[in-house]
Amino acid sequence: MDTAIARPELLLVADAVAREKSIDRDEVLEAMEQAIQKAGRAKYGHEKDIRATIDKKTGDVRLSRWTEIVETVENEETQMAANIAKRMFPEKGVGDFIVDPLPPIDFGRIAAQTAKQVIVQRVREYERKKQFDEFKDRVGEVINGVVKRTEYGNLMVEVGRAEALLRRDELIPRESFRNGDRVRAYIFDVREEVRGPQIFLSRTHPGFLAKLFAQEVPEIYDGIIEIKAVARDPGSRAKMAVISRDASIDPVGACVGMRGSRVQAVVQELQGEKIDIIPWSPNTATFVVNALAPAEVTKVVLDEEAGRCEVVVPDEQLSLAIGRRGQNVRLASQLTRWDIDILTEAEESERRQEEFRRRTGLFVEALDVDDVIAGLLVTEGFNTIEELAFTPVDELADIEGFDEAVAEELIRRAETHLLKRDTELNEKRIELGVSDDIGAMETFTPAMLVALGEKGVKSLDDLADLASDELIEIVGTEAMDEETANAVIMAARAHWFGDDEATADEAEDDAEGAASDDTEGAASGDAEGGEKEASHD
Secondary structure, three states: OOOOEEOHHHHHHHHHHHHHHOOOHHHHHHHHHHHHHHHHHHHHOOOOOEEEEEOOOOOEEEEEEEEEEEOOOOOOOOEEEHHHHHHHOOOOOOOOEEEEEEOOOOOOHHHHHHHHHHHHHHHHHHHHHHHHHHHOOOOOOEEEEEEEEEEOOEEEEEEOOEEEEEOHHHOOOOOOOOOOOEEEEEEEEEEEEOOEEEEEEEOOOHHHHHHHHHHHOHHHHOOOEEEEEEEEEOOOEEEEEEEEOOOOOOHHHHHHOHHHHHHHHHHHHOOOOEEEEEEOOOOHHHHHHHHOOOOOOOEEEEEOOOOEEEEEEOHHHHHHHHOHHHHHHHHHHHHHOOEEEEEEHHHHHHHHHHHHHHHHHHHHHHHOOOHHHHHHHHHOOOOOHHHHHOOOHHHHHOOOOOOHHHHHHHHHHHHHHHHHHHHHHHHHHHHHOOOHHHHOOOOOOHHHHHHHHHOOOOOHHHHHOOOHHHHHHHHOOOOOOHHHHHHHHHHHHHHHHOOOHHHHHHHHHHHHHHHHHHHHHHHHHHHHOOEEEEEOO
16 A cells, blocks of 8 residues: 655755755755654654655655564564564564555644754754865865854854854954954864864964965965975064975075065065065074074074074174064074074173083092193093093093093093092992992992982882882983883882892893993984084174
């Protein structure tokens, strides 16, 4: 028996809604089917599996009840036992459905209202999904929109059929927009939330400046010139590093344009924000020098491990290098991703002299030599007594003014000083009560053992109770890393788990191995890098 009811007007409505909301016609028909299905369940029972279908060509509406054939019935409203279904429908098996056509329902006022709400809700969900799918891949684009309304300083911007949010803190300072104003902004995030897709715009994002230049400079759009980094103080100043893949094209000149036409177009959009365009360089020192323009730089000292660099500038260039309220050095630091410390030539000279005096005094006191010999040792790069004690005699004798006899005497005095110092430290360690068990661990130097004793770490149990960061704080971050600290603590805890000396020895060997690796790594780092210097005239 055919229970279909012809409703061709449903197809006309679906077509109209699809055109108005710019969503697929099939999705609108699916929403209508769910609305009719909900009305059917309200009439025949919400527990039953009632389904509705609309013929996409004729508009015929069919309503039916679906019952699943199962071995064990858990819900009598939607399931039927296989042994019963076998007698009634021999051709069907477990997992099949028995479909019973139902007579069409007559929509009353309540049912029609419910159906309308379902259709509106589903259409809204499809519309939101379409908006999210449209904008999720457009993050990083610059888009034009119209200010629709203002909410607590935040702008709701109409972008096509969607609505985007331009927060107050994403606006350039001192700029204002009124309802109906056109605004250009950068899409920096798109999120799918319960109330629909949220599109977030920004006019302060560094990517906004880069995209504006890509629109104004054809070479950037074509990929001949690449923007490597951007740093902004929105509305005030910005720095942009560029590089050209074609040696015949000047990247800075191309971005500036004839008589500054290209850069001025971007400046006007950014409310007069001053833009420094600098050439990018793979050489860090050169890049830092360029980033600090217009200030002149005489020398750059890099500390790669700490990610810091010291920049020396002429005395009269200090204020220019720092900039108003530190703006120039702050933007340069953001652009290069290095922490930059600015020094004048006078400050740098004074600091070097102080460091030279300190090191010279160390050798004078420890070796009982005059200032001349101590100064020669410092000039040759010796920083500690340990370095001198372990230097080969022939290498030390090669220093101008030294001979083999002087070299041997200096090394002997250095070794004597170290032996005396270690003896004093060991006596202090015993006086502090640090156990011989800890003293026997080769990972620790005598100075480390004294530091442990002063902090109350006197036995293996005291050492075992420490966390790795506590141990590192006591002995110093330069003396021990986390891996070594963990190995030492595990070696100290070995006696908690029995008298298995092999286990303890193995744990201590691990600690000593880690410490040896650290020492070799540090020595290698000092030999290879340490501090690099670059001079700039």
